[in-house]
Amino acid sequence: MIIQNLRAENILKYKQLDLQEIPPHGLIAISGQNESGKSTIGETICFALFGRTFSLDHNDIGKLIRWGENRCSVTIGFIEESGESFELSRSLDIDGNHSARLCRTDDRDNPMATGAETVSHALFQLTTFGYDEFVESFYLAQREITSPQPHSLTLKTIAGLSTLEKGAFTIEEEVHRDEANITKIEQELQQQQDELVTMEFDPDHLQELQRQKSHADQEQHKLTERIDHYESTLTAYSRTYPQLLSHTTAHSRLTFWLGLNITLLLIVATSWLLMTIQPELKQSWLNIFSPLLPQGMGWMALPLIPLFFLRKSYSSSIKRLRLPGVALGAALQDSDHGLPPELGKRCNQLAPQATESRLEGAKLTQEIEPVLKALKSNQQESAAKSKKMIEPIQVEEQRQVQTATLGQSIARLEGEMDELVSHNHSRIISIELLAGASRHLSRRFNHVIREHVGMTLPLFTENRYEHLQIEDDMTIRVFSNEKRGYLELDEISSGTQRQIMLAVRLALSQELASKRVQSNQFLILDEPFAFFDQERTINSLAVLPELSEDLPQIFVTSQVFPDGAAFQREIACSRETTVLQ
Amino acid sequence: MSSSEQTKPLNVTERRSTIEEFLEYCAAEKNNRQNSGEPFDAESFDQGVEIALQKLTSLQKEGWT
Known part of the structure; x- marks a missing residue:
């Protein structure tokens, strides 16, 4: 300007x-x-x-x-x-x-x-x-x-130091702020780690509880299926048993009549064959039947086919009607679901009777009733066991969630703390560098001021003082040519002090400009x-x-x-x- | 040294910004530390330089020179 x-x-x-x-x-x-x-x-x-x-x-x-x-x-x-x-x-x-x-x-x-x-x-x-x-x-x-x-x-x-010092100062403030944050995080971390230890969560214990419940659920499920199977097959057995009985009777009758028919047909056919082979038999009393034989064979053979098919139909029906019994028998044969031994033995006894439909529905129902009762009791026991497991599992699951949440929180806090520590480490290096640069600039500034002063000081002081010594703290000493040594400012006259200060002031002006x-x-x-x-x-x-x-x-x-x-x-x-x- | 003829204008101090001065110091300091034979973490050093540089740039924008 x-x-x-x-x-x-x-x-x-x-x-x-x-x-x-x-x-x-x-x-x-x-x-x-x-x-x-x-x-x-x-x-x-x-x-x-x-x-x-x-x-x-x-x-x-x-x-x-x-x-x-x-x-x-x-x-x-x-x-x-x-x-x-x-x-x-x-x-x-x-x-x-x-x-x-x-x-x-x-x-x-x-x-x-x-x-x-x-x-x-x-x-x-x-x-x-x-x-x-x-x-x-x-x-x-x-x-x-x-x-x-x-x-x-x-x-x-x-x-040129003020910006460096201001920078170092603000970074130092950030370091102090983050140190406070680190302390806070450390306390929080310690608290959460203590909490985690106090919880004593054992994941194996939860798995064991879940395994036990799963086993109880499976058992209950199997028993339910078994009971349903018993009940449905027993119902089917009871429903089909009368029909099976009537079909079996009809089948027996048809077998009798079919057998009788075939027997008679064989007799008539044999007679006719004999008379055909030995014509002399025609001269006997049998001769009176000879004209009737072919006709009789025809009449006998005629119902043979319907009877045969009707019997076959009954056979199929009987086979179908016996299926509930077969299923029930198989179920009874496989009845080892925690039944008492005597009931198991009874089941084994009932199994062939059910398979062959030898027992009346009501009777069989009565016989199986204790089995069903025992199975239902076991089912209820499994259900109760499963239900009993729910609460401890829920508690453990809740603890598992809390543990996981705490773990995540601890990991997050550790991450935050590591980041802050690392950042502060870098900040401290930056403060050291800014301080080092300040010292460096300060020394150079002092050197420059000394150089500037060296141009005017001898002139202002008639060569009695040639140069200054400026310390980092701006303490000024002046070199006396007469005394061949450095003097403190207060050792020299106020007039000379003023001359020295004028030289310093001019040097500062030069440097600022x-x-x-x-x-x-x-x-x-x-x-x-x-x-x-x-x-x-x-x-x-x-x-x-x-x-x-x-x-x-x-x-x-x-x-x-x-x-x-x-x-x-x-x-x-x-x-x-x-x-x- | 009693006449003006003996006095010449001083050389103008090299004109550099604070940031330039700082970077120059850091470069010299890094070189010193790397060659000191002591363990030196260059990555941390560079991060420290970067933080200081960001701060100085920010201060410069605020009017600090």
């Missing part, structure tokens, strides 16, 4: 301040007696840029308004590295109303930002430094020249040579414009400048003047 012009009204002693065409390079001398308004120029620039001055913060800024006036205003024009020109206007009234406006010089109708806060933000985007960095480097106020504070955020920002701002930058030095003799002042003034290519425009104030000093512009202030142009 190079200042091109500055216009102000009613600021401190000035009714009007109008500095145009300010040289972009070289020294700009501001001279005058005490209270002539020299420092006001620097304060006006500071107010224009940041809405406050070194001595008046935002709460007291109203004191900036010229005595007796209601309002003050300032407009500063500046150019950035890009070559673009900007104009920042700011006004303040005694009621505390504060307005600001930032625009490009070639586009004043369209401001980039309006309002104090917005302008402040936009200016930071443009210049990349704020008030704190400004007063620590580019603006040396008259009253302020102290040793840099090692813990100052501004100094760390200039050194080159590292952060990365643009040509103005510098304001308010009474920097108050403790310098004339020769040193002349030498210092000669070297300042060439101090750094990043700091080409330097405002210097002094009551009187020595003759022979070369300035690009001289601004003379006086106590009586309220208008400066």
